[in-house]
Amino acid sequence: MSSDTKTNGGNFFEDFTVGQVIRHATPRTVTEGDRALYGAIYPTRFALPSSAEFSASVGLAQHPVEELIGFHIAFGKTVPDVSLNAVANLGYAECRFHRPVVPGDTLSTTSEVIGLKQNSNGRSGVVYVRSTATNQRGEVAIDWARWVMVHKRDVDAPAPETVLPELASSVAVSDLVVPEGLGFGGYDVEAAGSPHRLGDYAVGERIDHVDGVTLTDAEHMMATRLWQNTAKVHFNTEARPDGNRLVYGGHVISLARALSYNGLANAQLIAAINAGSHVAPAFAGDTVYAWSEVLDTAELTDTVGALRLRLVATKGRDESMTLKVESEGKQKYAAGVLLDLDYWALIPR
């Protein structure tokens, strides 16, 4: 007697309906162990998550972990229900960090289906979800929209009515959350490692973060597992025809963000992610570099500003910092671009 009804095979396109709410499994308590592992896996040196003293000196009551720890954990919960049968992770929008995640917090994630569009080939469709991660007090920690292309189980299943959500191209400055207590009035630039404040960055400026890191399988698997992300392509050489383990896109985000310290040391907290594209896959042996472009600036409080940044990860260093090239009359991402992420970071004025 055999059973495969007890294992989760993930949802297919026809399993989703607009308005459906999915409560994802496995609440997860964040600990100091997560902070240490994050620092072992990514070359992060931002003073605020590194130092409890620095964190207290800018007014935070508890010492937060990096925003991306919360994001990856919250995101990982959605994978078994939303993207286990995904063809591709198409995009992110409207991701906001509502309050810092601190050790001891337990994160749970719920998603609502906000859009559906079957592809013209009838074999797959795009699912739009808005996911919300809450802590043990029921407070929203992070929310975001994403859309993924998901296989149909049954090609003959009827197409649902197309619903396309309206998603902002970026999070409005007025929607950026400054964590309770945060003030950069007594900010210690020496401890932080850079004198450059909001006013020192100009829209259009590009910063080559110089350093590179060569990926290993053990490291990206450990990171991805830490977030309880179950997508098999990250772990199993038998899951892909080429025998390679695909690096979780979030691993490249965290790596590029950590590399961006060298040039953006005072961009201490991520306040929002406006958009993101995983342009090309990454594998062990690839050496990842990063560069940033300043897209916008904003003043949030007397002491806290925000930089809107494009963060680009590349395979191999591109000193020219070229995002797109023209090819047959179209703009295409330049060879080597792995990630194109658009986010808001908080920085001292």
Next chain:
Amino acid sequence: MSSDTKTNGGNFFEDFTVGQVIRHATPRTVTEGDRALYGAIYPTRFALPSSAEFSASVGLAQHPVEELIGFHIAFGKTVPDVSLNAVANLGYAECRFHRPVVPGDTLSTTSEVIGLKQNSNGRSGVVYVRSTATNQRGEVAIDWARWVMVHKRDVDAPAPETVLPELASSVAVSDLVVPEGLGFGGYDVEAAGSPHRLGDYAVGERIDHVDGVTLTDAEHMMATRLWQNTAKVHFNTEARPDGNRLVYGGHVISLARALSYNGLANAQLIAAINAGSHVAPAFAGDTVYAWSEVLDTAELTDTVGALRLRLVATKGRDESMTLKVESEGKQKYAAGVLLDLDYWALIPR
């Protein structure tokens, strides 16, 4: 002037006597760092060890780490004294988890020699020990019997009287410990990730856990070191003629247990290990899958039940879930079987 009398060369068969008690070195304090590393190395998603909130919701006063963290730490302490000169780890029996291990607990292990039998070739013998891990309050956390084949230092040393301990083929239901406070009355199946309770599992049912993980050397070495297990074959490519690092058998146990979440998400705690065989060695590059068979069921309290499970790890996925095949009139383990473990898990009724 050189000294090798200060290094531990391990015990040989003739160093053991029945009734001998060995207090193993290096007490070890468990921390949240262990939980995080366990989650980075194994794809575990059981809600209870993942979430302090979930743990509290089922009545536990403190947030336990996975039982196998305690087991591996307690077991690791015995290696330098019991199995440093082992030819093979032959079996386990009567392993009971007496109380949850929580961060802050310090584990120490003591072993008593309970049996001896020299092999007919005169070059080695089987040593039976019962090991007991206690916490800093002297309370028993875990105890188990195991037997290993150990080299003789001196082939001419006389054979000891043969003593074979009586060991139960499985831990009796009446000996299973339900942790203090544990009750599954308000159990949250959505948070746990599966609706399947005790009554949904039938004796004889087999569950293919579907997912696979390809092993790396860095990961199994980090895990094995975390347990302070010193057996050199796990770490040193010069310790084996083939130049491979042998994966610690406990690594395969933890990996298979974590994979079993997909189909056994509510089997939250391990209560006992009845028996275990490391059928074949595993190495980096192997892709490990797992399947389970329900061997028995039991009702322990109004809300807590137990599943007796056979957990089988395989190299390569075996969708047929074949344990043994007949070969020349004998039952042999099927090709690819790495581990055959028999254990009791607690699950909501």
Next chain:
Amino acid sequence: MSSDTKTNGGNFFEDFTVGQVIRHATPRTVTEGDRALYGAIYPTRFALPSSAEFSASVGLAQHPVEELIGFHIAFGKTVPDVSLNAVANLGYAECRFHRPVVPGDTLSTTSEVIGLKQNSNGRSGVVYVRSTATNQRGEVAIDWARWVMVHKRDVDAPAPETVLPELASSVAVSDLVVPEGLGFGGYDVEAAGSPHRLGDYAVGERIDHVDGVTLTDAEHMMATRLWQNTAKVHFNTEARPDGNRLVYGGHVISLARALSYNGLANAQLIAAINAGSHVAPAFAGDTVYAWSEVLDTAELTDTVGALRLRLVATKGRDESMTLKVESEGKQKYAAGVLLDLDYWALIPR
């Protein structure tokens, strides 16, 4: 518009002046996660850092992490300012551990330039710094001197006046710090794993630590990142012509120190580092062994003694424990020697 003025390119020889004080960036809070990761990466089994109970039993109010965790963190902070453009790390001296580092401590490092000497080729010079790591209360945790050979940015820059600091060949016994409260009166040799006390070691004695560990890239990168050490040769296969990632010298120190448990189990705490040479580079795939030589002994309190030890790491096991050989009339390090470290450890009398 592009900017490379915001990234740190590190200091060159002509950027240093004697008396200059550099406050290094990124204060870092130590956590239990660091202890766990250290135990996952190095095969350490010293009872004191392993067990909070053992630590309390020898009089310590809080459970310290291994001294080398503090050292690597404190050292890592100096890399971006002192040795990013280093040709070679030439030596250490006068390193003292003033008080145990415990989880919750936040370490910051400041360096003073204490010597400068341009090389005769005019292309580089030696920079001597004394670095001091303090905790969040401003108390000195660790201080040490080191000297590195650093490239000049501009070969035509004038040579500074040569200043050579006086550095002791070893830390005087009277300068060794016994941590507050530490007493080995009730020392538990069974828990520690060895009966050998101060008086059991004789000057000149050599101990082969027997065990070996084969290096992997993932492990040394994770360790080095944990210390926020940014030297690119450790992480980036494109940073060296041979495409290998150079193992951080401190990784070899920690590995050898952990291996030395087998023979020096009671040498529980490092009190000082007298000198250290990274004799040859190490890479993934190398199997590292260690041996020690007793250089001196001292009695510090009624119950606490000190061993001055030479700790030698080798690539491949050298059972002859040969440090140097004569070659063309000169004493040279024997083939395979990776590290020659001279340190003081505290041990029960």
